Amino acid sequence: MKVVVTAGPTREFLDPVRFLSNPSTGKMGFAVAAEAASRGHEVVLVAGPVSLSTPKGVRRVDVVSARDMLRETRRAAKGADVLVATAAVADWRPATCAKRKLKKAGMKPFIRLVRNPDVLKTVRCPLKVGFAAETGDPVVEAVRKCREKKLAFVVANDVTASGAGFGVDTNRAAFVFADGRAERLPLMSKRTLARRIVVAAERFMATF
Numbered sequence: 001m002k003v004v005v006t007a008g009p010t011r012e013f014l015d016p017v018r019f020l021s022n023p024s025t026g027k028m029g030f031a032v033a034a035e036a037a038s039r040g041h042e043v044v045l046v047a048g049p050v051s052l053s054t055p056k057g058v059r060r061v062d063v064v065s066a067r068d069m070l071r072e073t074r075r076a077a078k079g080a081d082v083l084v085a086t087a088a089v090a091d092w093r094p095a096t097c098a099k100r101k102l103k104k105a106g107m108k109p110f111i112r113l114v115r116n117p118d119v120l121k122t123v124r125c126p127l128k129v130g131f132a133a134e135t136g137d138p139v140v141e142a143v144r145k146c147r148e149k150k151l152a153f154v155v156a157n158d159v160t161a162s163g164a165g166f167g168v169d170t171n172r173a174a175f176v177f178a179d180g181r182a183e184r185l186p187l188m189s190k191r192t193l194a195r196r197i198v199v200a201a202e203r204f205m206a207t208f
């Protein structure tokens with residue numbers, strides 16, 4: 001299969017020295033890319049700013065903002081079979097980005113934001129897999145995302161649960177399908193979860 005993976009956070013600059021972002025480290029997406037490559041698939045990894053080395057056999061494209069990620073993911077997805085979106089894309093960006101550093105004396109105590117594009121929803125690909133990071137039971141939200149973004153399945157996790165979330169090497173997730181079915185998985189390493197995701201995608205592709 002030709003697989004595209006998005007990973008990491010995005011940065012949305014307000015001026016040359018300030019940005020909005022989130023604590024994503026990219027570990028889950030890099031694990032999916034590594035696992036897909038090791039299973040013989042052709043992999044493009046579209047990565048936000050992270051400090052991880054590129055897995056063997058993976059072509060990596062570095063991006064900064066959500067709009068960069070959309071452009072590069074769209075390009076990579078041409079002719080691809082599977083898109084796995086693990087990136088923690090910033091949903092909003094500052095309405096303007098100043099060319100020069102903003103001085104606090106002249107700044108207002110609020111920032112006007114505008115919506116960013118939804119990479120996973122916008123990019124066309126035969127088989128799409130999303131993630132749903134929630135604080136609390138993620139299944140209901142995951143079913144909504146699965147239907148709205150026309151996904152094969154969503155990997156849902158509660159980022160506040162122990163062993164899950166940003167920066168850790170493990171995850172406790174559930175595979176959630178558009179018909180409301182949920183397969184709850186035990187606590188496992190991100191690499192093992194990555195293998196489960198790639199195997200599930202292989203099975204889906206085999207039914208096409």
Ligand code: CTP
Nearest residue numbers: 085086087089091117118119120130131132133
């Ligand atoms: N996603 C994306 N582009 C965005 C936002 C999200 O590609 N601008 C993808 C993520 O990579 C993930 C999925 O969509 O696979 C769900 O992301 P999440 O932030 O959990 O959900 P949202 O769609 O942003 O919805 P909400 O804010 O309502 O939770």
